[in-house]
Amino acid sequence: MDDLLLARSLFGTTMAFHIIFATIGVGLPLMMLIAELLYQKTKDQEYVVMAKRWTKTFAVLLGVGIPTGTIAGVQLSLLWPGFMEVVGRVMPLPFQIEMYAFFIEALFMSIYVYAAERIAPWMRILSLTLVAIGALASAVLITNVHAFQGTPRGFRYENGQYVDIDPWAAFFNPSFFVTAGHVALSAYVVGAFVVTSVAAYKMMKNEAGSRVYNFHKKALKISLIVGGIFAFFTATNGHEAAQYLHEYQPEKLAAAEGLFETQSHAPLAIGGFTDRETQTIKWGIEIPWALSYLAGDSFDTVVVGLNDFPEAMWPPLFVHTLFNAMVGIGTLLILVPLFVFAWRKILKKDYYPKWMLWGLVTMGPLAVLAIEFGWVFACTGRQPWVIYRVLTTAAASTTATNLNVLFISFIIVYIILGIAVVSVLLYFFRRNTELDDLERAEKKGVPLFSSNS
Numbered sequence: 001m002d003d004l005l006l007a008r009s010l011f012g013t014t015m016a017f018h019i020i021f022a023t024i025g026v027g028l029p030l031m032m033l034i035a036e037l038l039y040q041k042t043k044d045q046e047y048v049v050m051a052k053r054w055t056k057t058f059a060v061l062l063g064v065g066i067p068t069g070t071i072a073g074v075q076l077s078l079l080w081p082g083f084m085e086v087v088g089r090v091m092p093l094p095f096q097i098e099m100y101a102f103f104i105e106a107l108f109m110s111i112y113v114y115a116a117e118r119i120a121p122w123m124r125i126l127s128l129t130l131v132a133i134g135a136l137a138s139a140v141l142i143t144n145v146h147a148f149q150g151t152p153r154g155f156r157y158e159n160g161q162y163v164d165i166d167p168w169a170a171f172f173n174p175s176f177f178v179t180a181g182h183v184a185l186s187a188y189v190v191g192a193f194v195v196t197s198v199a200a201y202k203m204m205k206n207e208a209g210s211r212v213y214n215f216h217k218k219a220l221k222i223s224l225i226v227g228g229i230f231a232f233f234t235a236t237n238g239h240e241a242a243q244y245l246h247e248y249q250p251e252k253l254a255a256a257e258g259l260f261e262t263q264s265h266a267p268l269a270i271g272g273f274t275d276r277e278t279q280t281i282k283w284g285i286e287i288p289w290a291l292s293y294l295a296g297d298s299f300d301t302v303v304v305g306l307n308d309f310p311e312a313m314w315p316p317l318f319v320h321t322l323f324n325a326m327v328g329i330g331t332l333l334i335l336v337p338l339f340v341f342a343w344r345k346i347l348k349k350d351y352y353p354k355w356m357l358w359g360l361v362t363m364g365p366l367a368v369l370a371i372e373f374g375w376v377f378a379c380t381g382r383q384p385w386v387i388y389r390v391l392t393t394a395a396a397s398t399t400a401t402n403l404n405v406l407f408i409s410f411i412i413v414y415i416i417l418g419i420a421v422v423s424v425l426l427y428f429f430r431r432n433t434e435l436d437d438l439e440r441a442e443k444k445g446v447p448l449f450s451s452n453s
Contacts, residue, residue, distance in 0.1 A: 004394055006403040007079045010410060012379075014072050016372055017414045021065035023371050026139045026184070027191015028058045029105075029132040034222060036128050040121050045441040046215050050222075051128075052437060054195070055113055057425060062109070064421050071410075079403075082396030083386050089162045090155045091148050091170045094141040101141060105134025139187060140180040144171060146378065147179040151248050152387050174248060178240050185234040186374065189333060190367045192227030195219055197364030200357045202434075208351060212434045217352075220360070227363070228337030235330055239294065246295035249388060250304040252381040255315040256323040257291055258284070259305045266291040266303040271324055274317040279307075281320070315381045322377040329370035336363060 032054045039047035077084050087095075108130040116124055154170030155162050199220040206213040245253040254260070258269050260279040268291040272284025292301040306314055336359070343349050343356070352360075382388060386396040 003401050003403060004397050006407055007397050008393070010403060010407045011072070011075050011079050012376070013407070013411060013414065014068065014075055015375065017418070018065065018068035018072050019371060019375060020368055021061045021068060022139060023187045023190045023368070024061055024194055025058065025065050026135045026187035027189070027194070028054055028061070029128065029135050029191075030188055031191055031195055031223065031226065032058065033125070033128040033132050034226065036125060038222075040125065045438065046218055049215070049434070049437045049441050050219055053429070053432075053434075055109070056428065056432075059109070059113065060421060060424055060428070062106075064417055068414075068417070078400075079398050080386065080396050081398060082391060086162065086387060086391060087145065090152075090165055090167065091145060093167050093171050094144045098138050098141040101134050101137035103134075105131055105138065108134065136184055136187075139183055143180050143183045144173075144176055147175045148173050149385075149387050150179070150378075150382060151175040151244075152390050157390060175244050178237065178244050182234065182237045182241055182374075185230050185237055186371060188230040189227055189234055189330075190364075190371055192223045192230065193333060193367040194364040195223035196227060197361050199223060200352075200360035200363075203352060204354060204357045204361075211438065215434050215438065224337040224340055227367075228334060228341075231330060231333040231337075235334060238327070238330070242294050243296065246301075246303065249382070251306065251309050251313060252315055252319075253295065254304060254306045255317060255319050255381060256377070257303075258317070258320045259291065259303060260307050262302060262305040262308050264292055264300050264302045265289045266295075266301075268294060269320070272320075274320045276317055313384065315383050319377050319381045322373045322380070326370050326373040326377060329366050329373070333363065333367060333370070336360070 032051050035047045035051035035054065038044070039051065108127045111119070112124060112127040112131065116127075119127075148170055151174040152170070153173040154166040154168070156164045199216040202216040203213055203220065206216070242253065245256070255274075257266075258272075258274040258281040259266055265288070267286040267288050269281040270285045270287065272281040274280075275282045289299045291303055292299050295301050295303050340356070340360075384392050384394070386393045
């Protein structure tokens with residue numbers, strides 16, 4: 001690989017690893033808050049045990065998310081000095097405010113973990129609410145930088161200088177709310193379906209009707225409801241995102257749909273792959289006029305094709321496959337909860353067959369994959385720009401060479417970290433089973449949250 005591709009691959013690998021922890025770190029606090037609210041309403045000890053166990057998981061994931069996020073920040077400075085010069089001059093606000101968001105998240109998580117038994121119920125709820133708000137704010141603020149890359153505002157670049165800088169105009173750039181909304185909603189989807197995977201797996205491993213089985217059955221119900229609702233909202237927000245692409249990044253939308261010729265009544269291509277030579281989507285399914293309606297809420301909407309731009313400005317055409325994979329998984333995450341609801345309520349089935357539980361186990365990994373596909377699509381679809389029509393990726397990159405040793409070294413580090421995270425979680429929850437926590441919760445005077453045996 002050449003040095004530019006190595007720099008992109010190194011940073012991309014870091015973000016692909018970090019985003020797993022960052023996304024679950026946004027979604028899981030909401031699940032913790034819901035479990036705590038259910039406990040305060042029903043006084044059912046199983047809900048507080050869920051909140052406790054999810055909190056312990058969140059703490060471990062946060063412990064890895066912090067250093068990987070720090071690595072990403074360092075790599076931004078070292079690998080993309082041209083980009084950081086623009087951000088430092090025009091867009092410093094998200095990075096500055098994010099530190100306070102993280103401080104709130106970490107502070108109130110500590111209060112909830114170590115003082116839950118010694119504070120009033122409303123303070124427990126407030127603590128978890130602030131943890132969820134802090135986690136969400138951190139994600140939204142960092143995402144705002146990505147939004148700025150797609151729709152830069154708040155400055156002019158003249159004669160090699162950045163002038164008329166307005167940090168708040170840069171902060172509230174046109175795609176801020178749509179992009180931040182999509183990231184927040186999809187993070188809640190991931191957090192819910194990760195719980196779905198664990199609950200379904202545990203239900204398979206325990207006898208139907210047992211206490212542990214029924215405990216995870218409750219967790220499964222909560223996660224499917226939350227995941228299904230937020231998956232639907234994510235799809236709705238995705239429609240808005242397509243319209244913003246139509247207005248602000250037409251090349252990206254054209255590449256996502258494999259559209260080469262500008263036209264009204266443009267078809268929506270589902271599946272297949274983009275063939276550059278024939279300028280068609282091979283083995284795909286076309287829905288007539290649907291892309292025009294998606295882009296502008298009208299079949300008459302004219303959608304700009306790739307041929308209206310120089311080929312050097314085209315995003316990589318494989319983004320069509322990434323986009324379809326993201327949308328396909330998102331659709332599945334909406335349909336699966338509906339199917340389970342129909343199975344239980346309409347067909348009146350009071351059990352979960354093994355094939356269904358195996359299918360539910362895959363939901364968490366699929367949700368994480370959808371996030372990965374979405375981020376790669378978002379960043380690769382902007383190429384060759386790091387800041388759209390302002391700064392190219394090549395111009396922003398470091399001039400350092402021989403990055404291959406660093407690339408390989410970091411891959412090894414991430415593999416070790418990944419194995420360590422899984423090992424720690426397995427070790428902890430084998431030493432602290434559901435029954436242990438349920439029995440501990442029933443005993444008065446025995447701390448539940450501060451138990452770390």
